[in-house]
Amino acid sequence: MNMQHEISDLYSSLVALAKADVARDYLCIRAKNQHGLSSVKVNQLHLGIIVSGEKKVNMQNLKMSLLAGDILIMKADAIIDAVNIPDQHTGEYLTILVPVCEEVIQATQLIWAKPITDKSNDIFKFSIRDFALELSTWQAALFNHDLAQARLCIVGILLKLCQSGHADILVIPAPNxxxxxxxxxxxxxxxxxxxxxxxxxxxxxxxxxxxxxxxxxxxxxxxxxxxxxxxxxxxxxxxxxxxxxxxxxxxxxxxxxxxxxxxxxxxxxxxxxxxx
The missing domain is CATH 1.10.10.60 (Homeodomain-like)
Structure with a gap:
C-alpha cells in the first residue's frame, strides 16, 4: 500500500472516529451553520484535527486557514478568534478536539529530558500525514477503549513536535x-x-x-x-x-x-x- 492510500485510510478512520465518539479523551465538534468565536482563551494544550469543513483562525497578527486533514496545535493560554465553516458538499463542520492532560505532558517532559529553550507561536498547524503512524495507532486504541495506549500515542506526537522546534508546548502555565x-x-x-x-x-x-x-x-x-x-x-x-x-x-x-x-x-x- 502506498503512502497516499495509507493517508486516505487514516482520514477515513478519523471520520469514523469523529462520528462514533467512542471515548472521552477527545471531543467531537459538530456544526451545521457557519459561526465565529471571539477572544476564546484556550485553557490547556489542545490538538484539533479538522475532519470536514474549514477553520479560519486569527490571533493578533497571525492568520491561518485549515482544511480537512490539517491539525491545529493550540498552546495553553492562547487567545484566538475563529470562524468554523461547514463543508459545502456535506453541509457539516467536523473537528476532533484533543485536550492534552497534564499527566501526558509530564510523561513527555520525562522522556524529552532536555532544557526547554524553544519559543514558538501559540498556534501552529501540521498535517495528519506528519503524524500518520501515531494517529493510526491512536484511533485504533480508542476504538478498542484502550485509553492508556491512546495517551502513549499523544506522547509520541508531542515528542515529534518537540523535535520540530516546539518544545515549549511542554510548559504548563502555573494555575492562577x-x-x-x-x-x-x-x-x-x-x-x-x-x-x-x-x-x-x-x-x-x-x-x-x-x-x-x-x-x-x-x-x-x-x-x-x-x-x-x-x-x-x-x-x-x-x-x-x-x-x-x-x-x-x-x-x-x-x-x-x-x-x-x-x-x-x-x-x-x-x-x-x-x-x-
Missing part, C-alpha cells in the same frame, strides 16, 4: 486563581455557586478573593459565567440536546438569560449550534 475557580465551575456547572463557596474552597476571605481576581483582570461573576458558557459551548458542539437542557446543565434556569449571556460572550445565538 481565576483558572482554579474556572475549573471548579466547569466540574460542577449546575451548582449554585456563591462567593462563600469559592472563599471556603480557596481558603480566602471575600476581600482577598476580590483583590486577587481584580489583579488578574477579572471578577468572580465573570469567571463563573465564562466557565458555564464554555461548558455550554462544548455541549452544543457535541450533544444533540434541546437548548433548554443545555441551559439547565450549564447552570441556567432561564433559556432567555442563557441565550443573552451566550450572545454577549461569543457573539452569536446558541440556537445556531443547537440540533433542536
Amino acid at each position: 486563581l481565576s483558572k482554579k475557580i474556572y475549573q471548579s465551575v466547569m466540574n460542577e456547572p449546575q451548582r449554585d455557586w456563591q462567593s462563600r463557596d469559592i472563599e471556603m474552597q480557596m481558603a480566602l476571605s471575600g476581600a482577598t478573593l476580590r483583590r486577587k481576581l481584580s489583579a488578574e483582570g477579572t471578577t468572580l461573576r465573570e469567571t463563573i459565567t465564562h466557565a458555564r458558557l464554555a461548558y455550554a459551548l462544548s455541549l452544543l458542539y457535541s450533544k444533540n440536546l434541546p437548548l433548554k437542557s443545555i441551559a439547565a446543565k450549564s447552570g441556567y434556569h432561564s433559556v432567555a438569560v442563557f441565550k443573552h449571556r451566550f450572545y454577549q460572550r461569543y457573539g452569536f445565538d446558541p440556537q445556531v449550534l443547537s440540533m433542536n
Whole structure:
C-alpha cells in the first residue's frame, strides 16, 4: 500500500472516529451553520484535527486557514478568534478536539529530558500525514477503549513536535486563581455557586478573593459565567440536546438569560449550534 492510500485510510478512520465518539479523551465538534468565536482563551494544550469543513483562525497578527486533514496545535493560554465553516458538499463542520492532560505532558517532559529553550507561536498547524503512524495507532486504541495506549500515542506526537522546534508546548502555565475557580465551575456547572463557596474552597476571605481576581483582570461573576458558557459551548458542539437542557446543565434556569449571556460572550445565538 502506498503512502497516499495509507493517508486516505487514516482520514477515513478519523471520520469514523469523529462520528462514533467512542471515548472521552477527545471531543467531537459538530456544526451545521457557519459561526465565529471571539477572544476564546484556550485553557490547556489542545490538538484539533479538522475532519470536514474549514477553520479560519486569527490571533493578533497571525492568520491561518485549515482544511480537512490539517491539525491545529493550540498552546495553553492562547487567545484566538475563529470562524468554523461547514463543508459545502456535506453541509457539516467536523473537528476532533484533543485536550492534552497534564499527566501526558509530564510523561513527555520525562522522556524529552532536555532544557526547554524553544519559543514558538501559540498556534501552529501540521498535517495528519506528519503524524500518520501515531494517529493510526491512536484511533485504533480508542476504538478498542484502550485509553492508556491512546495517551502513549499523544506522547509520541508531542515528542515529534518537540523535535520540530516546539518544545515549549511542554510548559504548563502555573494555575492562577481565576483558572482554579474556572475549573471548579466547569466540574460542577449546575451548582449554585456563591462567593462563600469559592472563599471556603480557596481558603480566602471575600476581600482577598476580590483583590486577587481584580489583579488578574477579572471578577468572580465573570469567571463563573465564562466557565458555564464554555461548558455550554462544548455541549452544543457535541450533544444533540434541546437548548433548554443545555441551559439547565450549564447552570441556567432561564433559556432567555442563557441565550443573552451566550450572545454577549461569543457573539452569536446558541440556537445556531443547537440540533433542536
